Amino acid sequence: MSAKHTAPDATPPSSAPAEEFPLVLKRVAIDTWRENVAYLHRDCALYRAEGFQALAKVEVRANGRRILATLNVVDDTGIVGCKEIGLSEDAFAQLGVHDGHAARISQAPLASSIPALRRKIAGERLDRDDFGAIVHDIAGHRYSKIELTAFVVACNQGELDREEVYYLTDAMASVGQRLDWHERPVVDKHCIGGIPGNRTSMLVVPIVAAHGMLCPKTSSRAITSPAGTADTMEVLANVELPMGHLSDLVRAHRGCLAWGGTAALSPADDVLISVERPLSVDSAGQMVASILSKKIAAGSTHLVLDIPVGPTAKVRSMPEAQKLRRLFQYVASQINLTLDVVITDGRQPIGRGIGPVLEARDVMQVLENDPAAPNDLRQKALRLAGRMLEFDPDVRGGDGFAIARDILESGRALAKMDAIIQAQGAKPFDHHAPQVARQHFEVVASAAGTVVGIDNLQIARIARLAGAPKVQGAGVDLCAKLGDVVRSGQPLYRVYADYASDLDFARRASAEDTGYVIGAADAMPHVFVEF
Template sequence: MEEANNQQNRLSATRVGIDTYQESVAYMRDDCLICRAEGFGVQTRVEIRSGERSIIARLNVVESDAGMLSPGHIGLSKVAWERLALTDGREVNVSHPAWVNSLSYVRRKIFDQPLTREQFGAIVLDIQAGRYTDVHIASFLTACANRLDVDEVAHLTRAMVDVGTCLTWPDSGVVVDKHCIGGLPGNRTTPILVSIAAAAGLTMPKTSSRSITSPAGTADTMEVLTRVDLDMDRIRSVVQQEGACLAWGGNASLSPVDDILIRVEKAMDLDSEGQLVASVMSKKIAAGSTHILIDIPVGPTAKVRTRSSAEALKKVFEQVGQCLGVVVCPVITDGSQPIGRGIGPLFEAEDVLAVLQNQDDAPADLRDRGVMLAGLILEMAGRSEVGHGQSLARELLTSGAAWHKFKAICEAQGGLRKLPRVRYRRRLEAPVSGSVKAIDNRKLASLAKLAGAPNAKAAGVRLLVKVGDKVAKGNALLELCAETKGELRYAESYLKQVPDMIQLQ
């Protein structure tokens, strides 16, 4: 009987050419007999099987007279098609998926009950297997938002590591890494730090996420300069050759569930403390890191706004590190204003190159911050005595060793790229004379994103002043850049609504 039903529930697969990123989506006609017989409707979860492969997909129902699908066909999004490894016209079986038991643990967490390591493991495994819709993932993230204790954060971190691939570096001993909590536009210290650390002979397999809520992440900025979508074998090769890499982690299957969670977090504009720590730590541990530096910028418009909040986050990182057997060194830094001049992939890349090449006009705040953090890494790893790390880091930078190492890393990843050109720009001028009192990090980041960053690499903001600078009426405060006229106008409309983005007194 079951075999007969499976034969009845077969449809010819059609690739509809819709990119739904990491969520598998299926499309069926509203007059499909299978839809009616099985009770499938909009947003229903369906299991689709082809040979030994199967996926859980979210169903969209299309009108029969819309011409999108022929009778007897099922449409599949790009990722669903790839996961099933289909060819056009091949038949697939469509059915109700088995009940997902781990959803009961999500409900348990919704009612603020603690979860065990095994329960987190079941949830993460089901997310990885595609058994959760975006609604289920959003429910899980919301239930965990600022409601995880240290043990739960450690459990979630282990679960996220366990479902992915882990890198090992048997001949390296100490493996260093770094992460910034974010919320500080232009704070692109990672390429500088990695170059200095690798020039000092340290192993630093740096994999980064793309932007979640900022105008650019390290991977977005590095993609302007070189190839970052490296697979696991290429990452190993680059690190073995140069001691470090600067890659996007999405192709390496390092804590792959983290990428799924980040996609939903981005849509929700949610970045809770427990999930943040688990996200960072799972990626670092999966990369084989033994010593991890955490940069926590604090400022009135940064992601972490108060010293007390920073101290609490610092403590969580330290405690989770102890639970997981790695050395974690969180450092609280100044987040009162943007770092460097550039906000957006191209402009942050220009700042990084200026610092590494020791250009006379390189942004001093980015250079000093990069040297400070690199010095801490050198001290953590035993390359320098405590208190002398910064001097060694500065020497490696000013001597050109860091720049030569950066070029070598980029060449190993695919070569240095030619920088794109800005197409459209508009300057914001000071309405009165005075001095710069404050710069709003969040509003400036929003402006850069409205201009098209990070998807448009040559979009964003060039900041032309710092807090304390004196300006005359008519002096340029910033330069707004975009790749299209429409995006430039869109960002300009926001700029007119927030005249206090740069406060003068």
């Protein structure tokens, strides 16, 4: 026979409404990644009186604010007591209160867009109002993880037509903050991702800003990659900037390289990403809506979009790239965004460093016109910057590359980058002696020959196992690229890690698959790309 444990502060059941039972807020130090979670003790009077169910949506009110959260029911008073309501880190921050503040909780009404969601699950086509309602509910945290997953999978299985992608994009851009810089053009550059290194934005922004064009670059942190632009820029300067400071900085310097999380741009996208990434779902329609909604919300009027193509890139063939390009172009035309889509070589990482510190080293080498700078990163950045410069009505078509090269070689790009770094709050960094992680090992060629293949996914995986981007100095430093002739035992790359466990994980992964293919020169894959 067993006895049920009753917490010492348990209160008897009551039929009184929830409004009569204010609870005490408690911060529960759990990072729930873009999801508001509330914690209620099973023996709480409200839990029994109101008929709450685990994983149901509840409304929490405090300090004149309200949030919707997913309810977790606990039996341990060490987490929350019977007169407390616990909130995860994200949820607690949104209420803007301190531990111990009074709060009230009630059942949340069913999201009004659920009928539209059910129709999408059934394979029906949705209209503008349907997507508007769904996105409004997603941004308001009215959907549970199960409902979010159902929406993502339904949109992935029954591919959205181009009008649906436009409706989704427009709805996502309309929810949350929308910036207006009160001038044209406002230029930006974006890559669809999947290529390690590839830190071209940190070169393009200072080149374009030095020319005088407005380029307020807000970027994401890495989710599944070894570094995002914000992670790498954070090695050099602060990236979490209040909107007021960011606006002043952009006006003064014509550009920035900041984390976009503080701007609340297209907040529904952030919620959807929290489901898409664990599922490895990245359908064309959702990709287009995610990228373009963020750009429109950020106030961009002109965008250069980079679609890398390669055997281990997100896009594996030219027909697939052309199809994706047409979808981007259609949606951009509907939302009045001037778009230039560039299909680039995605057969291998761009640059040598993979991880925040190593990528920052590459960027600064290019800006300083260091002979040791990775030429592929330099050339790609110049070509992308050239395309952006041609948005300037005073620049003749075809002249952009030469102008970008002159800005870089003259030192104007470096001066602009230094000014942006100082304005954002510079951090000490010496690219001649970067602070890489303390431990390392080398992966060497098992045979002589030519490097004919580099697996982007495997190299990125090894860099993440080594600790990147959380450990800024961790990652992979490439010693050989496609087409290089290597001898047996020659280093292909070095792996840096701060912790022995991370080093061991990365070593095991590289032992299973180095990510390199050594063979005859004529076995190297060719792709037909624009550059």
